[in-house]
Structures are given as structure tokens and as C-alpha cells.
Amino acid sequence: MKEREKQKDFNLDKQHGEILGTYEEIYGHKTSIDVENMFQQCKDQIKNVLVLGRAGIGKSTFCQYVTYRWAKGELWSEYQLVILIRLRKLTNSRYPPGKKYSLINLLENEYFPCEDLSAEQIQHFKELCKNHQILWILDGYDEFAQNIPEQLEDVFKHVREAQHNILTSRPYAIKASYDAKLEITGFTNDNIVKYVEQFFNQIKNEMDNTSSESQKLLRLLKSNSSIWGVAHIPVNLELICSLWSNNDWTETTALTMTVLYDNIIEWQCRRHLTRQNINHEDITKQAVYDQCNTELQFLEYLAFKAMECNKIMLTPAILKEAQDDIKCSAIGIAQVLKMGILKSYDDSATGTQNQTEKQHYFVHLSFQEHFAARHLLSILKSTDKVKAINFINNNKYNQRFHFVFVFASGLLAQFDYKSCIESFWSTVQGEPLDLVGIKHIKLIITCIDELVEQAVFPQRTQFLKAISQWLGFCALHNGEALQTHITESLQQTNALLNTTIIQKTFLQLLQSTESYEKRKIYKLIKQLPISEPTEKLKNKILDAIVDPDPYIRMNVCKVLGNFGEDAATNEVISALINATHHEYWEVQIQACEALGKLGEKAATNEVIAALINATRDDDFYVRREACQALAKLALGNLGEKGARNEVIAALINATQDENDHVRWDTCVAFGKLGEKGASNEVIDSLVNFIGAIDDSDDILVDSLVWVMCSYDGMRPLKFETIEKIYNCMRKSSKIDLTPIPSERLMELFLNSRNVSWLRLVAYVALVQGIAVTV
Template sequence: MTQHSTSADERLLNFLRLNPSIWGVAHIPINLELICSLWSDNDWSETKTLTMTALYDNIVEWLCRRYLSKQNSDIQMTKENVYADCHKELAFLETLAFKGMENNTVILRKDLLQKTLKETEYSSKHYTRLLNIGVLKSINAQSIGNRIEVEKDHYFIHLSFQEHFAARYLVKTLNGPGRQAAIEFINSHKYNQRFQLVFIFTSGLLAQSDTESCTDMFWDIILGEPSDLVGLRQIQLIISCMEENASNSCFHRHAELMDYITKGIIIAISMKHDIIYKQLQESLQRSASLVDDSRIQDTFIKLLKSEDPHVKTNILSMISQLSFSNSSPQLIHTLLLYLDDEYWYTRAIACEALGQMRGEAVTDDVINRLVAALGDENDNVKSNIYLALGKIGGKAASDQIRDLLSAVLADENEYFREIVCVALGEMGEKAASDDVLNRLVAAVDNKTADIRRKACDALGKIGEKAATNDVMNKLVTAFGDENYYVRESARKCLGKLDKKVTTNDIINRLMMALQDKDANVRRRACASLREMGEEVATNDVINRLMIALGDENPNVREDACKALGKMGERTTSDDAINKLVIALADENANVRWSACQILRKMGEKTPINGVINELVAALKDEHWNIKRDACNALGDLGEKAATNDVINGLMTALEDCYGNVKEAACKALGEMGEKATANDVVNGLINTLGNAWSDVRESAWKALRKMNQKVTTEDLVNRILTAL
């Protein structure tokens, strides 16, 4: 991927985030593919607002141009001419979409299709070409195998396209002789959630048209009877439809509709049931442009000045969940007054709300007031101030905010350090300084997993300015973190900082980390290689891990052992196995245990010479888990490990005080073949049948059953009777 394409991707993502509704539909794969195709053919760099309707209209235009080019038509024409050339196809799609919505179906049956063909007088002989537009697809029923397209069921590539074309049908019908049917349809279904996007698209299409009478008619229906019982559905619909008029500054009913919305907000906030205002809040969250309207913000100020504590809490909570791009000075001033409220919970929500403020009204004075409020005695208030400063600092370049947050990374309070990692991430690239990066790198080693993870997240959000060698090396070693979420965060962060990073780059950094003077760095490097496994199993890596088996630090030796165990076939060389055999005698119990486990997993691939003696020695280890794994490793080697020393060592293990060791010894003796059928061995296993632990008794019995070919049932019975 080139640097140019990477920056173009970032611009597209930032553009899509401007409209929450578009950001939502962009997560649908087919929509994202079409948006990317459209983006590559259009320059939207100067576009500040894009409504859902405008987006889908642009996509339909782009698909029509592509369709016409396939028909060898000249596409160097206006949008109006493009739609004129495709008017028959569009009329068919609009009618079919609307009828599908009327019938509450996304699977458009063939009888509905054929009725639409007749109604629109679209010739079925051109139908296959119509499918080339790309929004309607046929369903191939494999059991039938019908090749005639008009005999098949169909569907739109996504429900939102069916809704868009249904809205186009409604707009045309409102402006034609079938107006009354359209009026009745809107009036009957305006509170039905299933049709909400249809009406949103209708509002947007009317805003693009010059038919003021139709626009008035639509809004008269929306505002008229019947009203829903609470009034919430009506206000939500008005908000959603008004968002589609965001770019229409001359809309003559704007003031009237804003009055409806502000009254709805006042009623919802004043009600005792939180669910009402929270549902209205969700609608406002999807309407980025409306919350910047002066009438809305004046309503918020009015409610903030209420004497009712329930109203004040509700409005603060609502504001804290909305995204502003042009906050009024009066709104910010009113919120600042709450920093002195007597209740800590109110102060905390006010700080959260202040973090949502944007625009020229967010002055140095506002920042200073927040900084001064850090003297608050309540930790929840202070944490919300840090987050608010981070969000504000991401929009307003402020070295003061960055340096203040950076200093908190050295605070003894781990909760604040975690919060500040998030706050610095909110600042993005504006948080980048040597001091911040150094402290975030140190935080990646913090003892608390959440701090490590959020430090990685913050580095990723800071972006390319954080792509220093120290940061990259630290992220690579974090691949070996004990916490899954930290490892994933480190990987994602590394991908954001360097989209061209390769596996070889990562290996080279880890190889350097294996030579670091800090034992923790060396240990993390081993753990990272373990997590990556066979993907990084080069000769150089394995040789470096074998060297690490001799490290002065036992933790490094242990992790090097574990890493070698994940390298696959390449670790079955004589050199690697000899190193692991030596590790069986390590002074550290964890190293011995790890080496024992790995040699066991290698099984038959492990050379016998030199291994067996060390495993026999491990049978005398002071730690029960090492003795158990030595028994298991010898059992996996089977008959080729059945020397006298091995048999005698396993017999001794039968007398061990730990049941897990006895059980493993029984299993191993059962794998030793003919040499394990000597009287002493059989008698030892028979005696073990009287052990208090059922797992030990069962393992002893299974081992004796494996000896049936060499020891007869009669012999076993006689020996058991003798033992009794």
C-alpha cells in the first residue's frame, strides 16, 4: 500500500465519520465497496456535510453511469440527463421497491416482479440488461435451475437501497396524479419504524427538488394527526428527516420544525422516565448538524438553569452523549458553573459534557477552568476532567493540556494513569512529544494489564508521529504479553504506525530485543516469539533462542524454552534437543519443567542418546510436576526408552508421595513393553492397585492389562492373591 493510498483511506474514514448515520451504513460490506468506488471518482475533500440521501443519490448516479457505459453510451452528461436516459429502468426499480415495502418483503417474488413489469411497461426482453445496473439481484434456486431471469425471485443488494428507491417512488407519486395514495401511505405508516428510512430518504429527496408544494405536503402529513400517544415517535421522525435538510439553509419551515424539536426535548427531559429522554438522545446522536443549531443549544441552557435536580441531571447526561462541532459560549459558560456544584456526581457529568464542546468558544479560559477543577476531592470528577481535556486537546492545539496529561502518567494513582492513556489517545497526533511517547512506552510495561493495553491504544491513535524505534520495539515485545487483549492492542497499534511492517521487520526487532541489557525486555522478546510460533521459526531465531537458554536470568531461560517448543519441526535438530536436555538439569525448577514438557511433546522425533539419562535424573527432582512430566516423557518414548535405569526409576516413582507422579509412572510402565514384565514391576503395579487414589488404581490396572500378552491372567490372579 502506498503512502498516498494510506492518506486517502484516512481522509475517507474521517469524512464518513462526519455523519453518524453514514458511518453506520458504511460498515455494511456492499455499501462500503460502493462508497469506496464513488470516493475514487469524486473529490469530496471540501464537502463538510453529506446526508444519507445525497450519498445514496450519488451511488445511484454512479451505477447508472456505469450501466450506460456498458451500453456504449456517452456518459459525459449531467446527472439529470443520466437519469433521463435511465428513466425506464429507474421507474421499474422504484415501483418494485415500493411494492416490496408495501408487502413487507425483501424477497421480491416473481409474480410481484411481473406485475411491476406490466405496470411500468418495461419490456421483459431488456430485463437482463436492467440487472446490470447492479442494485437488483436474482435468486438462483439450484433445485429448479431456471435460466429465465423474469421467472426468478429477486432482492435488492441491501434493504437500504430498496428503501431509497421506494422513497423515490413516493416523491414522484406526491408530485403526480396518484398523490392521494401517497398521502394515505405516509399518514398510515409514519410511526412504523420499518418505514422510517423510507421517510428520511423522502425528506432528503424533497429537499433536493424545487417542488415546495410537495415538501409542504409531506411535512403537513408528518406534523398532522394522528399523533402518537407520547409524541416521541413524531419528534424522532422530525429530527431524522430534518437532518436530511442540513445543507438546505433556505428551507422555509426550518424555524417551525426546530420549535417542534425543542418542545419535544423539554418534555422528554422533564419526564420522570429516563427511557424517554434516552431514546430522544439516540436520535440527536445521529443528527450531527442539529445539535449545533442555536435553538437547540438555547433549549439546553434553559434546562440547565432549571431548579429541578432531576431535569438538571437528565440534560447534563444528554449533553455529555452528544457531539458538538460549534458550541455556543453561553452553553459552555453554563456548563462551567456546574464545576462548583455541591454534588460530586453532577460535577462529574458536567466535566463529561464539557469534553463534548468544540469550536471557537473553547478558549484558553475554558481549559484553565478545567485545570483548576483538578483540585476536586473526588476521583471520578478528576478522571472526567482528564478525559475532557484530552478530547478538547484533540481539536484545540494545546501544549498545556498535553504536558499536564503526560505528567499524570507518572502519578502513583493507577486509575488516573489508565484514564490519562485514554485522554492522550483522544488528543491523537497532537499528543505527540518525546516526553509523552517515553511515558507511554514505559506504561506498556506497567504491572496492570488495562494500563498496558490502553497505552498501546494511545500510541496507535497518536499515529505516525509515534512511529519511533523505541515505540516500535516496545510494541513488538508486547506481542508476548501475558494478557491476550494487550497482545491484540499491540498488534493493532503496530499496524497503524507502520502499515508496511513485515514479519521480517518484526523478527529483526525481536532479535535485537533478545540482546537487550534489560532482562524483562529479553523475556518479553522470547514470549513474543512464542506467540508468533512457526511463523517466525527461522534458523537465526532458533539459534538465538538456544543462546537464550543459557541466559543469566531464569525467567528468560524459561521463556526461551517455551518459545522453542512453539517453533515446530525446526527444533528437532540435535543442537536444539541437546540444549533442552541440558536445561533438564537447570538450577531453576520452572526451566526444568518447561524443558521436560517440550521434550515430551517432541515424542518419537527426539533422539534417544543423551535424553534418557537426563529424564531419569529428572525422576529424582524435588518438584512433583517435573517428576510427573519426566514419567510422561519416558512413557511417550515407549519401548526404546526401556533401559534398566528407566525401569528402576519408574519403580521408584511408584512409591512417590504424590498421586500425580504415581499415576504417570504407572502409565509409563505400561508403555515399556516386554522389559517391564519382570516380577518386580508386575508386583509393584499389583501393590499399587491398593492405592487410595482411584486415578492411580485405574492407571495401574490399565498398565497390567497391556502386559496380558506376556503375563497371563492366571499369573496376575495368583500374584494378586499372594499380595492379599
């Protein structure tokens, strides 16, 4: 959960025109908050909390989780009753028009549909409502807001305004203001790494080299910022991991959103054919799509229609229209559901088993957008192409359709859609056009990036030159807002900045001899993800590391670090080592950070010595960055055991630093090292630091937990260290012991015969719920 400290009042119409986007980007400054404390920001007597989250992020799971914990007596004891209402169940079919409904009607319909409450029970419920002893949890406002039954408007308004409530929604659907706004942010970056590692660890009996495969997948995910973004959503990451484990990706070096989703759809189609006992092992992707053509057409039509109508929940009327329009009324919705892309909302209270009478939804909005893009291109290559042209003209600058156009661009690389490349791009480039040009070039940037590595098409050079002109303008002019817009778009690209035309533009800009111009140019370049610089560009930037202007030197170090491991030549490494001794601390910081980013190639004895030396610098910012860089190098393969020990020793020393920030960052770094950092000295340092501060920082206690996951690291622990761990666990109210493999702890006790393990093993087992006291 993240608390959004700065948030404007939501307005649906306004948000659709802003940069929010279909993935509802996580933005703003946030601080972690515990579920128990989520009502602290409420100022009024009636406590209302808004919980936001992207599709598939876990809002409904959160509702079930807090309801379960209340029922167990673990939180919110001030409420006598917690009522969870799935708002999408409040439909006309279940609450027929013609009467007004009350709170007791909601309770009876949702929880007692087959029996009547007694007069005493009803009176007791009314007393609880009157005394504000009920917490209502209203889940799924975004699905409900599209069509609130008139007969339920009053009771819904009453719950929100006169009763304590928690309301969950996707970000764009809220119009009302809330004092307390929280966001479920899904997986953190570290969560993604841990999930992928655990996923492959669980299937290690089914495939070879699971550890290697997990690292390959993580590298590929991180190579594409858009894919890395959607991987923060649990349902997407599960699909990606499943796809990876069932396919051969050895030849895949670059991955676009379109390629990923196309592969997921192919995989789901093959699973669908398997369930029908149809052999598909020796047939091509196109043959698979031909076998599933009816189902795919149906999904494409549904997705496009839903995007046009701004619908997430697909009503029975839309389903019927799809069946009629594609002239396949015999298609079974149940058969489509088996593909795993479209889901049925199982409204069990209605008792209907007819899928055409239920609401449906795509497993995630991004799949809806992908199928909508397929349908758009199918129309564009048909005799009805005018409809597609009008759609593009009317919506190309509408942020709600942004990813529809991105997916459409990527699909143009496929044989099926190559015939409409010319008509697609000529329509995008045609009238009406954005008068200022910012929205248009941002659209071109994102669309071209999805296609630039996969296909050569007539407009390619024209578009790249247009982007180059905007780059030059942004680099040399003072339009901060303009530069921010263009930079943000370019930061989301993956291949565009590696093209020859764009890199030649950077070289031309860097010919400037004016210091103030070079400052602007490097300020721009350091923000951009150039992963494959040409030798000319790399050497030109490397030459500037000795520029007399320290601001330019600082930014050159930043750029060299951004180039990554592939750019880690001896010349680059040597120049960065020299920069760690620079007289300006800003240059030293960027040099240390860059060395940490260069990976295993930079893990030489000279680099390690330079960074260890920097951990003793007079400036604590430099010491802090040097520790972080050493930790990053230690995550990789340092080769000699002595080198790793030297790094660990330097980090242990840093836990005694006079500056709290240096000590804190070092302890966090140990957590990221996990089993690679497990030792008596490391755990001692962590426990001592945690014991010296307020235990409210769960990041630090998490660091201790992840170090404890190492069997080999824990085995040689001394009695005193084990006691410290046990006491630290008992003291900390924030520690989550779930990741610790309790069976390995038990092995430590049984194999070592060291009774000092017993209390620790018993405590972990009790907390994990796998032991009882007698």
C-alpha cells in the first residue's frame, strides 16, 4: 500500500485527456503505510478511505485480506461488523427497478439470499448502523460507476457519506474527493525479482537450469521499460513466467510489447487446442491462429467495441452484438472462456449458468487493447477501411487509445498486416494534426519504437529525421516543459535511440564548443536509455570526461554508466576510476554509480580498490554511493573468493559509519545480497543496526530475513548471533518471516545438534502457522 500525498480531485472526463494513460502510471511521492493505520489520515468523524489500483493489481484480494484479518480479530476491533460488497453485483437483475433499497436490503441480498433475518437481527443491524459500528468495504467502483442503477443511487450515496467505508477503484473513475487516498502499487522491483526466482524454483524438477532461466527472463524484462512496467501487475507477471517456461527463448535478444502479447496469445491458443485433443506441436503460429480463427475474431471484435464504448465490463448486449456482427452466433462463450483471456464474472446469486447472460472482462486491460489493435488493422485492410481511418483520425491523440495504436504499430511487422502499413501511417500523418506538434511527435516516438527493429518501411527514415529535429530543438532551447514531454516519451523507448540516424544527431550536437550548450546537451543525453552506442558516440562522450567543466564531467559519468555492461571497455573503466578521485564530490558520486552499473566486466581488482577507497572519503554522499556500487558488483560474479570477502568486509565496515544514511543503505544492500552476504559478521551488523533504531522501518528487517534464507550462510552462525536474531525478531513488530524456509532452519537444528537454534526454529514455525503450542 502506498499513500499518495499529493493528489488532485479526480474527474473522469478530465483524466481521459491527461497523461494518465491506460496503465494508470504510479506517480507522486508516496510513503508506505500499514493496513492497521490506514484510517489515520481521515479528518472527519465518518471515516472514508479511497484505495486505488490498476487493473489486476490486487484490489479485490486486498478487500478479502482485510475482511479476513478483521474476522480473526487482528485489526479494527472498533467495528462490530465488516461488510464486503462487490459493487459489480449491484445490477438491475438483482435489484429490480420500481422500489428504493435500504442498507438492510443490501445485507440480505448479498449475504442471506435464501433466508429472512429476524426482527431482532434487523433491529440489531440498524443499531449498529446508527452507532457507526459497521465498516463497509465497497469493491470495484470503476466497474459500478459506468452504470449505477437509479434505484440504488440513494443507498450507495448513504453508505459513502454516512457510514464508515473503504472504496476501491481504478484511478480514473473517481469524481469525489477523499481525505485519505491510498494506492496498491502491486509488485515492487524487488518483488518482481523474488517472484521470478520463486516461480522457477518451484518448477526446477520440470526444466533444467531454472536459476539461469530466471536471470535470462529478468534481463529481458528489464531491457524493455514498457514490459518491465506491466510486470509489476501480478497477473501479467504470472503469464509472462508461464510463457517463458513453456517456450524456447534462446534466440530472443529484444522483446517488444507486441511480440510478448502475441506470444502469450499463441501460447493460450495452443493450450486451447490441447484441451480439444488437437495436435499442434508441429504446426506454425499461423496455422494455430487459423485453427482458433473464430474465437480470435470474436475476442477482437469484443475488445474493439468495448474500447469504443469505454467499457471494462462487457455486458450481454455487447456479447450478442459481437455474435451477430461477425456472423458466428453458434460460437460458445464457454469455449472462448477456456482460452484464459476472457473471464466471466460469476454472479452466483443469480443462479444463471447461461454465459451470454453474464458480464465478462478481459484478464487485463492490456489484452483488450492488443485485441482491439488487431481488429483495427483487420478493418483497415478490408473494404470497410474508411471506418478504421475515421477511428484513427478521431482518436490518435486520445490517451485512452494510446496502447491500441502502439500495439497496432507493432503488429504491422507481421505478414498478415503488412498490406496496411501505408494506409496506417498516411492516416496517422494526415489531417487532423496537433497544431503545436508535441502530441504528434510523442505518438510517433512510441509507435515507431515498437516497430523500428522489426521492419523496414518507407516512412521509417522520415519519422526518425522528424524525431531528430525535435531532439536538437530540445537540447539547445530553454523550453523546460517541452523537453520534459519529449524526454519522458524517449525514456520509454527501447530501440529507437540506438538507430544510426538518432545517434548521428547526438554526435552533431556534441560538436558544439560552447560550454553552456554542451551542458544542455549532456543534461538531455544523461536522461535517455541509449543501450547500444556506436563506437564514435561512445568515444566522443568518453573524451569529455576530462572536460574542465565539472558539471559536464559529472554528466559524462552518468551517461557512461547508462550505457551498461556492453560499453564497459578498459578505457571507460579506467576513466571512471580516475573520476572517483576528482576534487568535486558530484563527479565522484556519478563515477561510483557508473562503475556499479557496468556489472561483472567492471568487477576488476582496480575497480574494487577504487570503490573501497571511496568508502573512506570525507564526503558521506560519496561513501554512500561507493557502498551501493560495491553491493551491485557483489551481486554478480566477482570471481576470486578473496575479492568477494574484500567487498563484504568493506560493507561491514560501512555499517559502523558515523552517518546514519550510509549505515542504512549498507544494511539494505546486504538484504539484496541475500545468501551471498550471509555470515556472522553481516548478520551481526544488521541485527545491531536494527536494534539501535525504531523498528518501524520494514525495509531493514526485510534485509535480515532475506539474508537468513541462506542455509549455507546460517549454518556456521555463533550462539551469540543466533540469540541476537531471536531477540531482534521478538522485538520487531514489522518483520515478515514468510520467506524463510522453516524446513531448512529445522535441518540446521537437527544436523548441528546446537540447542541454541531451537528457540529460533520454534518461533519462526509458530509465526508461519505451521506449529502449535501445547
